[in-house]
Amino acid sequence: GAGVSQSPRYKVAKRGQDVALRCDPISGHVSLFWYQQALGQGPEFLTYFQNEAQLDKSGLPSDRFFAERPEGSVSTLKIQRTQQEDSAVYLCASRRGGRDIQYFGAGTRLSVL
Amino acid sequence: AQSVTQPDIHITVSEGASLELRCNYSYGATPYLFWYVQSPGQGLQLLLKYLSGDTLVQGIKGFEAEFKRSQSSFNLRKPSVHWSDAAEYFCAVGNSNYQLIWGAGTKLIIKP
Numbered sequence: 001g002a003g004v005s006q007s008p009r010y011k012v013a014k015r016g017q018d019v020a021l022r023c024d025p026i027s028g029h030v031s032l033f034w035y036q037q038a039l040g041q042g043p044e045f046l047t048y049f050q051n052e053a054q055l056d057k058s059g060l061p062s063d064r065f066f067a068e069r070p071e072g073s074v075s076t077l078k079i080q081r082t083q084q085e086d087s088a089v090y091l092c093a094s095r096r097g098g099r100d101i102q103y104f105g106a107g108t109r110l111s112v113l
Numbered sequence: 114a115q116s117v118t119q120p121d122i123h124i125t126v127s128e129g130a131s132l133e134l135r136c137n138y139s140y141g142a143t144p145y146l147f148w149y150v151q152s153p154g155q156g157l158q159l160l161l162k163y164l165s166g167d168t169l170v171q172g173i174k175g176f177e178a179e180f181k182r183s184q185s186s187f188n189l190r191k192p193s194v195h196w197s198d199a200a201e202y203f204c205a206v207g208n209s210n211y212q213l214i215w216g217a218g219t220k221l222i223i224k225p
Contacts (some may be wrong), residue, residue, distance in 0.1 A: 004156065033213075042116035042117075042203050042215030043157070056212070091157070101147070103211065 004105035006092050007109070013082045021077045021108045025094030032075050033102060034067055037090040043091055049075060061105045081110045115140050117206050119216035127224045128196055134189040134219050136204030138170055145207035146187040151218075152200045160202075163187065174198070199223045 009063040013019050025032050031050055035043035036059075045059040046067070051072035064083075069075040079086055087108050093102035118137045126132055138144055145164050149157040161172025168180040178189045187204060199219045205213040 040217070042205075042217050043213075044215070048212070060186075065205050101162060102157050104149075104158070106154065107157040 006105035020079045023075045023092030029094035030097040031095040033093040037089040087112045117216035119219050121219045123220045125222040132191045132194045136187045138206045147205045149203045150200045196223045
């Protein structure tokens with residue numbers, strides 16, 4: 001009964017580097033969400049997948065952010081040419097389907113220097 | 114615009130005292146409402162949710178919340194806090210599809 005797993009837990013990047021953040025959802029969960037949580041703030045929606053289809057990417061802050069879920073399971077959030085303002089905790093959540101609750105991973109804390 | 118307001122950034126209570134965390138929302142339809150707790154280094158854990166029906170909902174760890182439509186509120190309560198309740202608490206509203214809109218959180222500090 002593993003929960004949502006995110007890796008790495010911590011990532012330090014130099015400004016301008018590309019980073020890739022991984023999310024392993026709960027097995028069988030259809031929906032997957034990415035959120036960005038800045039220090040002292042609540043999470044903000046980034047993007048949403050249903051199986052392999054990215055149904056909503058309206059929350060991605062710029063075209064430097066890209067997410068994929070090619071086989072409808074593991075998802076990767078990629079940030080190109082990282083900037084200091086990208087420093088945040090990136091949370092992944094999965095959901096069995098419909099209006100089921102979202103289960104969250106522990107997040108990846110990204111620090112851009 | 115849809116929004117969630119948690120007016121208290123920090124709240125300090127003594128161990129054993131009662132707790133109420135405030136949450137107000139702005140939403141055009143019947144909301145789905147949630148309270149999550151986040152401990153340092155941990156993921157967000159669902160405490161309770163309101164989807165429909167009884168406006169007083171019970172959650173885990175002895176928490177409850179009451180949906181008051183007239184006040185657009187969904188306040189979280191606990192009759193007696195324990196030191197292990199120290200954490201950050203987030204209120205969220207879900208729209209008819211899937212997206213959660215979050216408050217900024219309230220950090221709960223427990224005095225011994």
